[in-house]
Structure formats: structure tokens, C-alpha cells
Amino acid sequence: MGKNFLSVSLSIFLSLIIFSANAQHEPESHEMNEQTSNLENHEEFNPTHLINHHLSDSHDYEFDIPFFHKTFHLPVILWTKNGLTVFSSEDFDEDNEGKVVVEKNGQKFKRIHDIIVYADKVGEHVKPEDITLDQRPLDFSITKNVLSLFITFLLLFLVLLGVKKAYDEKGVPKGLAGFIEPIIVFIRDDVAKENIGPKYERYVPFLLSVFFFILFANLLGLIPFSPFGYNLTGNILVTFVLATIVFIITNISGNKSYWKHILWPPGVPIILKPFIALIEILSMFTKPFALMIRLFANIFAGHTIILTFVTLIFVFKNWGVPLASGFATIFMYISELLVAFLQAYVFTLLSAIYFGMAVKEEAH
Amino acid sequence: MKFFHPETLVFWTTLFFLVFAVLFYKLAWKPILNIIGEREKSIEDALAQADLAREEMAKLKADNQKILNEARAERDQMLKEAKQMKEQIINQAKEDAQKVANKEIAKAKEVIENEKQRAVKELKNQVSELSINMAEKVLSQELKDKDTQLKHIEKLISDIKLN
Structure with a gap:
């Protein structure tokens, strides 16, 4: 009986996953915008964002144990056209929209969807998959992973x-x-x-x-x-x-x-x-x-x-x-x-x- | 999951893996594998030695048995020889005794023969002496008278008879 219950509930929830995954599937940029708005008003919960966040890499390290939550800003190490450039990811001020421009080593950087790019080469509403190698420096940062x-x-x-x-x-x-x-x-x-x-x-x-x-x-x-x-x-x-x-x-x-x-x-x-x-x-x-x-x-x-x-x-x-x-x-x-x-x-x-x-x- | 700057993780994973693989090798795997290998070898050696000892023991046991068997066989042989010798000695003694007895008997026979010969010879001598004596006496009687002679002869004859 226990086995049956488990398999039944499993199949139900597996179908729910598929359902929810389909329901949450939306165009990339739109999704990202929605996520940030979610973060801002904390009203609607977006599971796709949470799961993606867990599975992807980041320049910030969220230390999360019960009753204690702190975000550590990890060092950013870039191989730019002007050579090695190192600074703290704190400078981006947790911005992922390309709004904050950081100037280091005679170059301007901004961060879009966890990708650090040359500020002068990338427009405001660029899709992450459209960013080419000459638009960004090589990133050897100490990331979360x-x-x-x-x-x-x-x-x-x-x-x-x-x-x-x-x-x-x-x-x-x-x-x-x-x-x-x-x-x-x-x-x-x-x-x-x-x-x-x-x-x-x-x-x-x-x-x-x-x-x-x-x-x-x-x-x-x-x-x-x-x-x-x-x-x-x-x-x-x-x-x-x-x-x-x-x-x-x-x-x-x-x-x-x-x-x-x-x-x-x-x-x-x-x-x-x-x-x-x-x-x-x-x-x-x-x-x-x-x-x-x-x-x-x-x-x-x-x-x-x-x-x-x-x-x-x-x-x-x-x-x-x-x-x-x-x-x-x-x-x-x-x-x-x-x-x-x-x-x-x-x-x-x-x-x-x-x-x-x-x-x-x-x-x- | 999307990778828009794959070089980050690829670079650090490669670096960390290579550095730590070397560290693990030098500080953990090599000594640990050595310890395990040495222990296994010592166990193997101990087992081999035990086997050897067992073999030696078996060999010793077999040797003991062999020696015992040999000793037993030797004893049997000795007993047999002694028996044989005893019989031989007895037979020899018997033979010797027989020989000696035969010799004695032969000697005795010879002596008896000799004595007999002598006795016969003496008897012959005596008989001849007696006959001479008798003849003498007869002759002397005859010379005196007839009667007496006869008488004498008769007497002699009766004497002979008495003898």
C-alpha cells in the first residue's frame, strides 16, 4: 500500500512538474525582467528562477543556513584587452541589468545576467546568448561554483x-x-x-x-x-x-x-x-x-x-x-x-x- | 542552465583538479597504498611461512615414522639372525658331539679288539703251556709205572674237565 501511495504521488507530481515547467516557460528577457520585479516586491514566487539560480553560476556567494543569511561578494578576475584586471563583485552592487558601470584598469565594465561585458560594446537590451567573445573579457573570477x-x-x-x-x-x-x-x-x-x-x-x-x-x-x-x-x-x-x-x-x-x-x-x-x-x-x-x-x-x-x-x-x-x-x-x-x-x-x-x-x- | 562564460569553471576545475590530484597523490594515495600494500605483503608472507612450517612439520613426522619403521625392521632382522645363529650353534654342537662320540666308540672298539686279541694270544700261550706241562707230567708218569701213569692221565683228564 505504501509503495502504491508513493508511486501514485510520484506520478502525480511528475506530471505537475511538466505542467509547471510548461507554464513557466516564457521568453528569456521577459522572464528575467519578471524575476527582478519578483525580487523587488517579494509577492509572487517564481520556481523557475529559484531552480535556475541554484543550477547556474554567480559572482556573489549567498551563504544561507537557518537563521543566518549573508551575501558574500567574490573577487572578479578578468583577462581584458589591457591585461589582468581584479576587483570585487561588490562594485556591481548586485546589479545584473547592466545599469552599474564599473571602471577599472582604464576600461568600463557592466554585468548583464551574470556576464561581465565591456560597457561600451554592449547595448542595454541584449540577450545573453547574443554576447560574443569580443564584447566581453575572459572571466576567470572566483565564482560561486x-x-x-x-x-x-x-x-x-x-x-x-x-x-x-x-x-x-x-x-x-x-x-x-x-x-x-x-x-x-x-x-x-x-x-x-x-x-x-x-x-x-x-x-x-x-x-x-x-x-x-x-x-x-x-x-x-x-x-x-x-x-x-x-x-x-x-x-x-x-x-x-x-x-x-x-x-x-x-x-x-x-x-x-x-x-x-x-x-x-x-x-x-x-x-x-x-x-x-x-x-x-x-x-x-x-x-x-x-x-x-x-x-x-x-x-x-x-x-x-x-x-x-x-x-x-x-x-x-x-x-x-x-x-x-x-x-x-x-x-x-x-x-x-x-x-x-x-x-x-x-x-x-x-x-x-x-x-x-x-x-x-x-x-x- | 546556460553557460555564457564557460572559461571560468573550466579553468578553475582543471587547475584545482590537477593541483589537488598531485597533492592527493603525494600526501594520501601513495602513503596509504604503500601501507596497504606492505600490510598485504606481510600477511601473505606470514601465511606462506605458516604453510612452510606446516610442511616442515609433516616432513618431520614422516621422517620419524620412517626412522621408526627402519628401527622396527632392524630389530626384526636382528631377532631373525639371532634365531638362525642359535639353531646353527645347536646343530653344530650336536654334530660335534656326534663326531666325538663316534670317535670314542671307534676307539673303544679298537681297544676291545686289541684286548680280545691279547686275551686270545694269552689263552693260546697258556693252552700250549698247559699242554706242554701235561705232556711233561704224562711223560714223567709213564716213566715210573704203568698204573700210575694211567692213573695220572686219568686224573689229568678229569682235571682238564674240571677246568
Whole structure:
């Protein structure tokens, strides 16, 4: 009965999500204007804005825990035509409309929809997707996501140092090490050794780093208050970097038989060889591409669904909704916990398999 | 989700990942993997040593059994030899005794033969002496008178008979 209730409420709310998403879909600039007006009068609640805000990047860091809310202004680092320019995002005065013009290093900047542009090159009502690279400086600011990324790495680093310290002189794991060691051994034996073969040892540190980074980012992203609750592994840029590193390592360690398989596939009629090679070359790129999309889509979808369930309460303002969407949120949280481990494992496993393809000697 | 300045996150993610991957490697993975590896090796060694000890023990046991068996076989052999020797000695003794007895018997027989020969010889001598004596006495009687001679002969004859 409980199962039925859950699935029924889930399907109801899933259809509601679709409904609300359709209802909220409006032209971009209009939406943005509406959002700011929402922020100003605080009367109408816009769930699309909230969800988009959570999932996108920003120059301001909103530190939000119960009974404490503060916006930190993060440093803006720009690579402009006049060289490196650094200033605080406070100078924009939380403006995102291009109204405030900041003059630094002999150049004028303004900010439109979280994009910093040259003030003299961009008009007032420009769409964000129309801004070209010569209209804006390269932005290397410490944004919300960059700070979250740093916090994740720092925390992981501290945990790993703790793990290392938890070993006594005889190498017996105590405390934290007893919990992390089985995972390390699992990655080493069942992921690396199993899939890469005899040359597995030099890939183990990378696989461990990738696994623990993804796992930590996934798990910390689920903690619903600052400085966590971010959306890093659900950001396609982060997964793009991870997949690119996997791609580079795979092709650097590719041996003769790996390249032969790609460029001159054995066991194929000679007329077909160029075509198969073409497909193989394509698959060189599609493999890491799939890695990138898989991790991103899983985490992104999970965060979106959880946020949607939560925002439903504020959309409907009905006593029954919090109950049902509360249940649904808890359910999603549990499944996201599973996904956090699963996706970290899948990414690591597939990376190991790709490395294995690159280093395995021809066996046939 | 839209990305209007993707270089920000791509740059920092790459930088952070590379820097922290190196840090993790130097300060965490390398020492931790070393510790785990060493421990596994020591466990393996200990197990191998235990196996070796067990093998040695089994070997020792087998050796003991072998030595015991050899000792037993030797004992049996010795007993057998002793028995044989005993029989041999007894047989030898019997033979020797037989030989000695036979020799004695032969000697005794010879002595008896010799004695018999001597006795026969002596009897012969005595008989001849007696006959001479008798003849002497007969002759001397005859010389005196007839009667007496006869008488004497008769007497002699009866004497002989008495003898």
C-alpha cells in the first residue's frame, strides 16, 4: 500500500512538474525582467528562477543556513584587452541589468545576467546568448561554483590526511581509515586491476582521486545548506573537464595495438578498413562524451527534481502539498544518495575500462 | 542552465583538479597504498611461512615414522639372525658331539679288539703251556709205572674237565 501511495504521488507530481515547467516557460528577457520585479516586491514566487539560480553560476556567494543569511561578494578576475584586471563583485552592487558601470584598469565594465561585458560594446537590451567573445573579457573570477569546488577539494584533502593519520605504525587502520580503506582497496582491485590489467598501478591514484572527488561533490551537493548544497557534478563544465582528462590520459597511454585497432582495424576486409577506422576515431570522442553527459545528467536531474518538489509547496500554498511533496523529496533524496555512489563508481569504472583498452596488449 | 562564460569553471576545475590530484597523490594515495600494500605483503608472507612450517612439520613426522619403521625392521632382522645363529650353534654342537662320540666308540672298539686279541694270544700261550706241562707230567708218569701213569692221565683228564 505504501509503495502504491508513493508511486501514485510520484506520478502525480511528475506530471505537475511538466505542467509547471510548461507554464513557466516564457521568453528569456521577459522572464528575467519578471524575476527582478519578483525580487523587488517579494509577492509572487517564481520556481523557475529559484531552480535556475541554484543550477547556474554567480559572482556573489549567498551563504544561507537557518537563521543566518549573508551575501558574500567574490573577487572578479578578468583577462581584458589591457591585461589582468581584479576587483570585487561588490562594485556591481548586485546589479545584473547592466545599469552599474564599473571602471577599472582604464576600461568600463557592466554585468548583464551574470556576464561581465565591456560597457561600451554592449547595448542595454541584449540577450545573453547574443554576447560574443569580443564584447566581453575572459572571466576567470572566483565564482560561486569555483568557491564550492575549492571547498570540496579542501574538505576531501583534509579527510584524506585524516585517513592517512588514522593508520598506526603497524599499518592497522583505525577510525576513518577503517571506513575509507575498503573503498580504496575496492577501486584498486576490482576497478583498476580487473579492467586495466598488469599495468594498473600507475592509474590507481588518478582513479581514486576521480572517484572520491565525484563522490564528495555528489554527497556534499545533497546537504541542503551552505557552504554545501551546490551543484558541481551536475554542471556540465565540471564533468567536461573530468572527461577531458580521462580522454587525454587514455590517448597518451595508448599503445601500438590500441592505435592499430583504431587506425587499421584487424579482421576487417581492406575495403572496409577506412570506414571502420572513421567509426573508431569517432568512438574515441564519444566515450568520454558519454562520461561527461552521464554524470552531468544524473546529478542535474536529481537536483532539479528535488528542487521542483520543494518549490511545489510554495507554488500551490495548499496544506496537502507539503505532505506529499515532502515524501517525494525524501524518496528522491534517498535515491540521490544511491546515485551519488553509483555515478562516482560508474565514472571511475568506465575510465578504468578505457585505460584498459589503451594499454592492453593484443591478445588475439 | 546556460553557460555564457564557460572559461571560468573550466579553468578553475582543471587547475584545482590537477593541483589537488598531485597533492592527493603525494600526501594520501601513495602513503596509504604503500601501507596497504606492505600490510598485504606481510600477511601473505606470514601465511606462506605458516604453510612452510606446516610442511616442515609433516616432513618431520614422516621422517620419524620412517626412522621408526627402519628401527622396527632392524630389530626384526636382528631377532631373525639371532634365531638362525642359535639353531646353527645347536646343530653344530650336536654334530660335534656326534663326531666325538663316534670317535670314542671307534676307539673303544679298537681297544676291545686289541684286548680280545691279547686275551686270545694269552689263552693260546697258556693252552700250549698247559699242554706242554701235561705232556711233561704224562711223560714223567709213564716213566715210573704203568698204573700210575694211567692213573695220572686219568686224573689229568678229569682235571682238564674240571677246568
